[in-house]
Every structure is written in C-alpha cells, then in structure tokens.
Amino acid sequence: MSDIRVQHTKSNLITALLSCLEDKSVHGLKVKDIIDKAGVSTRTFYQYYSDVNDLLRDTEDSFIAEYLKNVEKDRDSLGDLDLDVPFEDQLETILNATKNTIEFCYAHKKEIQLLLSDNGDTRFYNMIFHTGCEKIMKRMSQMKHIDELKMDEKDQMRMMISVQVFVHSIIGMVRVLLEYSDRLVPYDVRQSILTFLRESPIASMNINKK
Structure with missing residues (x-):
C-alpha cells in the first residue's frame, strides 16, 4: 500500500x-x-492499530510532534530576549515567540478541545504540560546573559515552580480563548496572552543578574 x-x-x-x-x-x-x-472494515483497523488505546496514542503523539515543529519555529525569536531590559520591555519578544504555536492551535482547535475534554485523555494534558515546561526551560537557557544569572538551589526551585504554574495557566487560558476563536483572530489571542504575562508567576520571579 502506498x-x-x-x-x-x-x-x-x-x-x-x-x-x-x-x-x-x-x-x-x-x-x-x-x-x-470511519466506514472501514475491522481488518483495516487492525492493520494499523492493536486497539483504541493504540490509535489514541498515535493521535496524541502525532499532535505533539506537529506542535513541537511550530514551537521550534518560534524559538529563534526568543533568542533576542535581553535580560538587561525591564520585564515589560521583554514582553513583545516573548509575544512574538508564540505566533506559530498559536496559529497551530487555531488550526487544530477541535482536536485540542476534544482531547482535553471530559471525554478525552489525561495523558494528552500531561504531555502538553511536560512538553511546555521542557521547552520553556530550554528557551530560558538560550536567552542572552542567562549564564550571568547567579541562582542558588532555592532560586532554581522557585524558577521551576513558576514555570510549572505558568504552563498550567497558559494551557487553561488557551482552552478558554479557543472557545472564542470564531470571534478572535490569532493576534487577539497573543494580545490576551500579553496581558496575562504581565501578571504571570514568571513576571514576579525577581531573579536578576548579581
């Protein structure tokens, strides 16, 4: 088969x-x-999947793979983030680092909503959460002057807690905003995220170069 x-x-x-x-x-x-x-035979189904869970895993893994491609497209713009400037001045760069990801979420609105719904799978939420945390930490490690930050163990713990709270909040926020996707364009969503970032745990971490 081709x-x-x-x-x-x-x-x-x-x-x-x-x-x-x-x-x-x-x-x-x-x-x-x-x-x-699907309108296919039982034989056709079992040609590709062993059971419903196998199909579900493939669905979720395929989504995450495509999601990560868009995250990678956005990552380059975060390399311009300068820790020397106030957090408020960094927000535009952070906002631009979500463009492809938000557009991807718009294009896959139904898939996201169903997999995150009560009928969906908690594994999918956990995959998005852990992927989000990993990508944020990776992005932060590539920011300008990040090596000059002097963080002790408590600072590092506070950073991880802030990132985890932030990712949980962002997932919830995107879920809500997608409910209004018929009235909001991706730019509007990014502006809403910008407003959220001003009050986010990341903004209040207060980890400065020493």
Whole structure:
C-alpha cells in the first residue's frame, strides 16, 4: 500500500476517533465505534492499530510532534530576549515567540478541545504540560546573559515552580480563548496572552543578574 493511502487511512481513523469523542468517553470506546464512524472494515483497523488505546496514542503523539515543529519555529525569536531590559520591555519578544504555536492551535482547535475534554485523555494534558515546561526551560537557557544569572538551589526551585504554574495557566487560558476563536483572530489571542504575562508567576520571579 502506498504511503499516501496509508496516511489517508490513518487520518480517517483519527478523524473517526475525534468524532466519537464528541459523544462518548475515550475509556468507553470500542473498536466497533471507530470502524463504524470511519466506514472501514475491522481488518483495516487492525492493520494499523492493536486497539483504541493504540490509535489514541498515535493521535496524541502525532499532535505533539506537529506542535513541537511550530514551537521550534518560534524559538529563534526568543533568542533576542535581553535580560538587561525591564520585564515589560521583554514582553513583545516573548509575544512574538508564540505566533506559530498559536496559529497551530487555531488550526487544530477541535482536536485540542476534544482531547482535553471530559471525554478525552489525561495523558494528552500531561504531555502538553511536560512538553511546555521542557521547552520553556530550554528557551530560558538560550536567552542572552542567562549564564550571568547567579541562582542558588532555592532560586532554581522557585524558577521551576513558576514555570510549572505558568504552563498550567497558559494551557487553561488557551482552552478558554479557543472557545472564542470564531470571534478572535490569532493576534487577539497573543494580545490576551500579553496581558496575562504581565501578571504571570514568571513576571514576579525577581531573579536578576548579581
């Protein structure tokens, strides 16, 4: 079978899974639910996946892989962040470092909402959370003058706590903003994030060069 047909079939099964999540919890889904919605045979399903959980993992892993590609596109702009200037002056750079990621979330609104819904999977939330924390810490390690920050163990702990609180908050905020995506363009979302950043735990960390 050609790669195009394989991808088409897998995409069809993923779409069927998401459609099923509109009415039924992932934990109650059966293979029959998927194949009925996708209009494929049982044999076709098992050609690609061993069970519903296998399909779910592929759906989530594929999303995270594409999500990370957009995060990487944004990462370069954060390299211009200068810790010498006040936090308020850094916000525009931080805001620009979300452009591709926010647009990706808009394009995958339905997928995000369903996987994060009560019918979805807690693993998906945890994957986004841990990925977000890792990427923020990686970005921070690449900022200008970061090596000049003198942080003791307590400072490092406070930074990690702030990052974790921040990521949880951002996930919740994006979920809310996506509910209004028919009235808000991605730029509006970034402006809302800008407002949030002014009051975020990251803003109050107060870790300065010593």
